[in-house]
Amino acid sequence: MKSRLANIDPQVEQLMRNKNFAELTEAEASLVAHTFSPASYDATRKTILAATEMFARDLPLPSPHVKANLLKAVAAQKQKSTNANWWSTLLNYPVPAWQPALGVSLVLLYFFIPWAGNENNLNQNALAIQEADTVYNETPGYLAASVPAASIPVRRKNVSPISTDLNQKNTILDTLQEVAQNLQRTLRPVTDRLSTPTMQLSTSTLAANDTAGVRPQTMEEYFIDPANIMAVQDQSRRLVSF
Amino acid sequence: MISLLKNYKKYSDEKLVPLVVKGNERAFNELYSRYEKKMYRFFYRMLNRDTERANDLLQDLFIKIIEKGDRFDTDRKFSTWLYAVAGNLCKNEYRRVERLTNNQEKMMADVRPGLDNEMDFYLPNALDRSLFTARLTDALEELEDIHRTCFILRYQEELSIKEISEVMDCPEGTVKSRLYYALRKLSDKLQVFRPEAVKLINNSQIA
Numbered sequence: 001m002k003s004r005l006a007n008i009d010p011q012v013e014q015l016m017r018n019k020n021f022a023e024l025t026e027a028e029a030s031l032v033a034h035t036f037s038p039a040s041y042d043a044t045r046k047t048i049l050a051a052t053e054m055f056a057r058d059l060p061l062p063s064p065h066v067k068a069n070l071l072k073a074v075a076a077q078k079q080k081s082t083n084a085n086w087w088s089t090l091l092n093y094p095v096p097a098w099q100p101a102l103g104v105s106l107v108l109l110y111f112f113i114p115w116a117g118n119e120n121n122l123n124q125n126a127l128a129i130q131e132a133d134t135v136y137n138e139t140p141g142y143l144a145a146s147v148p149a150a151s152i153p154v155r156r157k158n159v160s161p162i163s164t165d166l167n168q169k170n171t172i173l174d175t176l177q178e179v180a181q182n183l184q185r186t187l188r189p190v191t192d193r194l195s196t197p198t199m200q201l202s203t204s205t206l207a208a209n210d211t212a213g214v215r216p217q218t219m220e221e222y223f224i225d226p227a228n229i230m231a232v233q234d235q236s237r238r239l240v241s242f
Numbered sequence: 243m244i245s246l247l248k249n250y251k252k253y254s255d256e257k258l259v260p261l262v263v264k265g266n267e268r269a270f271n272e273l274y275s276r277y278e279k280k281m282y283r284f285f286y287r288m289l290n291r292d293t294e295r296a297n298d299l300l301q302d303l304f305i306k307i308i309e310k311g312d313r314f315d316t317d318r319k320f321s322t323w324l325y326a327v328a329g330n331l332c333k334n335e336y337r338r339v340e341r342l343t344n345n346q347e348k349m350m351a352d353v354r355p356g357l358d359n360e361m362d363f364y365l366p367n368a369l370d371r372s373l374f375t376a377r378l379t380d381a382l383e384e385l386e387d388i389h390r391t392c393f394i395l396r397y398q399e400e401l402s403i404k405e406i407s408e409v410m411d412c413p414e415g416t417v418k419s420r421l422y423y424a425l426r427k428l429s430d431k432l433q434v435f436r437p438e439a440v441k442l443i444n445n446s447q448i449a
Contacts, residue, residue, distance in 0.1 A: 007418035008425065010403055035422070043429040048397065051382070051428070054375045055287075055398040062282035063297045067274060070304050071267065077308050078265025 008035065016045040017052075179239050182232045255320035263311040274304065277321075280399065281328055287394050288332045290383045299331050325399070325409040329391055336387055374432075381431040389424035396421055 012032050015024065021038045032041055250258060250272040261269035281303060285296035306327055307314075314323055382390060388410070395401045395409060403421075407414045 006422055007415060008422040009418065013421075040426070040429070043433065044425045047378075047425055047429045047432055050374065050378055050432070051393070051397050054378055055283075058375070059279070060283060060286050060291075060293060060296075062278050062300050063293075066297050066301045066304075067278070069301055070270070070274065070308070073305055073308050074262070074265055074267050074270045076265075077263070078267070081264045 012036070013048070016041065016048055020045070176239070179232075179235045182235060186229060186232050256316045256318075259307065259311045259314050259316065259320060262308055265308075270308070273307070277324060281324065284325070284328055284394060284399060285332070287382070287398060288391065289335060291379065295335065299328070299335060302331055303328055319405075319408075322405055322408045325395065325401070325405075326411070329409060332391070333387070378428070378432060381428050384431070385424055385427060389420050389427065392417060392420040393424040393428075 009031075012035055015028055015032060019028075021029070021032070021041045024032060036044060248268070250261075250269050253261075253269070253272065255273065255276065258269045258273045262273055278300065282296055282300050285299045285303075286293065289295045289299065303324070307324075314320065382393065385393065391410065392406060395406045396403075401409065403414050403417050406417045410417065
């Protein structure tokens with residue numbers, strides 16, 4: 001009895017789909033004969049055709065609920081993916097290993113090397129910069145008092161609502177005192193009052209050689225003002241008429 | 243906004259999978275529309291026409307793609323991977339319901355009309371296409387799992403021998419051998435219908 005192969009060759013299978021055994025050529029029949037007898041060839045062919053036809057006809061469809069459920073799963077996955085994305089971006093950011101190593105080394109140097117955090121060195125550096133500076137340091141000047149503090153009368157203002165006469169008297173007295181002070185300030189020689197410059201030169205050794213053209217300014221230039229004299233004269237006139 | 247403008251119909255399956263894993267709904271819709279019917283019919287046939295379980299396994303299959311699609315090697319063909327996962331789901335299902343299935347089969351055998359009985363065969367008027375189809379379906383369900391899987395992948399899903407070998411993770415020779423045995427067993431079981439089958443097939447071909 002002729003032994004046959006116990007498997008199906010794609011070529012033979014293709015023949016089965018298209019031809020009966022009777023329709024095969026001699027070459028095809030000899031190829032088929034390795035696997036099937038004529039009867040089993042036809043029986044297998046009919047099975048294949050029947051099955052293919054059944055599969056093509058019987059086409060069930062999935063439930064639409066499946067897709068609805070799956071879309072919920074997709075939405076949940078999107079949420080999960082978004083949350084994970086932030087972390088993965090941060091953690092997977094491609095940084096060469098030497099960069100964080102350098103950063104850590106610098107921090108360690110700052111805290112553990114003696115000279116790294118010494119403030120005296122910083123002050124010395126600042127002083128050196130100041131000494132080399134050629135620009136004036138402008139510091140505010142303070143005026144010397146022209147009237148001794150003890151000579152200024154202490155005035156008590158009467159604010160009692162029933163003492164209107166006292167208030168009136170005080171007002172007159174205040175006016176007289178103000179006029180007297182103004183007269184005294186105007187008539188006193190200006191040079192006796194102040195000679196202190198309002199600008200101070202820098203303590204820098206190079207300041208003397210500065211060519212910026214700034215000169216010290218004295219109080220004379222501030223107080224000899226015709227407007228002040230006119231104001232005093234005006235007040236004197238009012239006093240006389242009063 | 244950019245994703246809304248993309249036409250995912252032009253994307254290959256392998257490109258769509260990573261997008262689905264990221265939760266892209268439009269990519270998922272495209273992938274699902276490509277495979278929902280195929281995979282449902284595969285499950286339907288593999289699970290002896292149990293529509294409920296076929297729907298369940300279809301859902302499980304796509305859940306696996308959504309949640310574990312990153313395990314898919316994009317150098318491989320997606321459909322092959324999908325059938326392999328589906329085949330594994332079927333195996334798990336067989337194990338789960340093995341006892342139940344055996345009981346059901348026994349019950350069905352008791353109730354099923356005796357088609358092997360020649361008396362029934364000699365009732366030609368009662369034998370129509372649906373009866374033949376029903377017998378073929380029953381015969382298919384009686385096949386061993388590996389033979390049935392091979393047969394369905396080949397004649398329903400129209401996969402090549404090479405693709406089936408990848409899906410089932412076995413050599414091509416083994417696939418050919420399994421197909422051979424599946425066809426022989428089915429032919430033997432349908433032998434009783436042979437005269438009618440010839441007529442039906444010829445009619446369908448003419449139509």
